[in-house]
Amino acid sequence: MIATRTSKSKQYLGKAGHLLVMSEFLYRGWNVAIPEVDVGDDIFVVKDSAGTLFKVQVKTGIAKQKGATNYECSYSLKKSQLVEPKEPEITYVFVVRFGDEWGPYLIFSRDVLYELFEENSKASANSISIKIHYKKEIELWGKDITKYKNNWENFPIINH
Amino acid sequence: MEKMKILIGTQEDGLVFKLHPKARRKIEKKYKDKILPAHFFVAYDIKTNFENTYGSILGQVASILTGLSDDELKKLGGYQIIQPVDEKVVYDSDKN
Numbered sequence: 111m112i113a114t115r116t117s118k119s120k121q122y123l124g125k126a127g128h129l130l131v132m133s134e135f136l137y138r139g140w141n142v143a144i145p146e147v148d149v150g151d152d153i154f155v156v157k158d159s160a161g162t163l164f165k166v167q168v169k170t171g172i173a174k175q176k177g178a179t180n181y182e183c184s185y186s187l188k189k190s191q192l193v194e195p196k197e198p199e200i201t202y203v204f205v206v207r208f209g210d211e212w213g214p215y216l217i218f219s220r221d222v223l224y225e226l227f228e229e230n231s232k233a234s235a236n237s238i239s240i241k242i243h244y245k246k247e248i249e250l251w252g253k254d255i256t257k258y259k260n261n262w263e264n265f266p267i268i269n270h
Numbered sequence: 271m272e273k274m275k276i277l278i279g280t281q282e283d284g285l286v287f288k289l290h291p292k293a294r295r296k297i298e299k300k301y302k303d304k305i306l307p308a309h310f311f312v313a314y315d316i317k318t319n320f321e322n323t324y325g326s327i328l329g330q331v332a333s334i335l336t337g338l339s340d341d342e343l344k345k346l347g348g349y350q351i352i353q354p355v356d357e358k359v360v361y362d363s364d365k366n
Contacts, residue, residue, distance in 0.1 A: 193354035195279035195288035197311040221308075225291045 127170025127205040128152055130212060135166075139268030150191065151200075157268070163198055164265075167191070170205045173213065173244065181208060181244040186237050192224055201264065204242065213244065217261040226253060271347035273363070276331060277354045284313035287331050287351070296346060297336055310334055328361040 132142040132153060141156040153166040173181035183206045191200070200220045206213040218226075227238060230251035243249040247256045274293035279286035288309035289297070297304060312327065332349050333339070343349055343363060351361035 190355045193277075195277050195286040195309055195354075197279075197281065197284070197286045197309065199308070221291065228291075 123172065123207075124168075124170050127168050130170075130205055131166065131168045131203050131215070134215065135265065138262065138265055139270055140265055150188075155201075155265070159268075164201060165196070165198055166201045166203055168203050168205060169240075170207070172207045176243075179245070181206075181213075183242050183244070185240040185242070187240060189236050189238050192220065192227060192238060196220065204240075206242070206244070208244075214248075214259045215262075216242065216248065216255065216258050217264075218258055219264070222258070226251060226255070273347050274332075274343075274349040276335060276349055276351045278351055278360060279354075284311055286311050287335060289335055293349070297338070300346065301338075304337065306337075307335065329366055331361075332363065 128144065132144075135142045135153075135155050141158050143154045143156070145151055145154060150167075151165045152168045155164040155166050156162065157164075169185040169187070171183040171185050173183040176182050183204075185204060187202075202218045202220065202223055204216040204218075206216075230253055231238065240250065242255075247254045248259060249255060274296060275290035276293065277288045277290055279288070286309055289306065294306060297306060328351055331351060332343055336343065338346075340363075348363040350359045350363070352359050
């Protein structure tokens with residue numbers, strides 16, 4: 111496991127997370143693309159039959175062990191991206207690496223994450239710090255968010 | 271009574287309007303059979319022309335998002351349209 115992360119290693123980690131999430135979308139029958147110009151949208155996900163476009167933001171982190179079975183992982187988000195409504199709306203997928211394995215996906219619509227943020231975080235800066243605790247339940251800002259684990263309900267498997 | 275919030279998002283190709291989750295819950299509690307849109311998008315082809323009419327559009331946003339009349343919105347406490355990043359109020363139902 112990589113102990114400290116340089117800027118370059120963060121790019122490798124971020125790209126690994128993107129490709130992991132893209133792989134899962136493809137497995138589920140959804141087409142994917144990375145925009146040629148990076149304007150803040152990580153992945154485009156398309157339902158081929160209808161041409162419906164979804165924007166997905168992937169956040170990738172490495173978990174730190176806290177006790178025998180507990181972990182935590184930190185991420186940061188731009189406040190403007192989270193609080194402003196967008197068309198099409200953004201889905202956030204949080205990816206975590208536990209040692210030599212990937213952990214579960216945490217999937218939120220922007221709306222849900224915004225509401226969690228508004229109700230539970232006092233952050234006023236431009237960047238929002240997100241620390242997810244992986245215990246028996248998964249927690250963010252003191253709230254149980256386990257129900258968002260592998261929450262692919264908006265992206266059901268498409269049989270081609 | 272706290273005013274309901276409508277969030278506005280600006281994009282290069284238009285504006286997105288969305289009820290704040292608390293406002294959405296307030297309306298759904300009062301009007302149980304109401305189906306509310308997730309958001310609506312106003313596209314503009316020519317930004318300058320659009321901005322000339324921008325003020326008049328803001329007064330209609332709440333009705334489109336909620337399907338409620340001005341009186342019904344007033345009974346719920348009125349509303350504000352805000353830019354969520356800096357919380358600037360761009361429209362207040364009591365001041366227009």
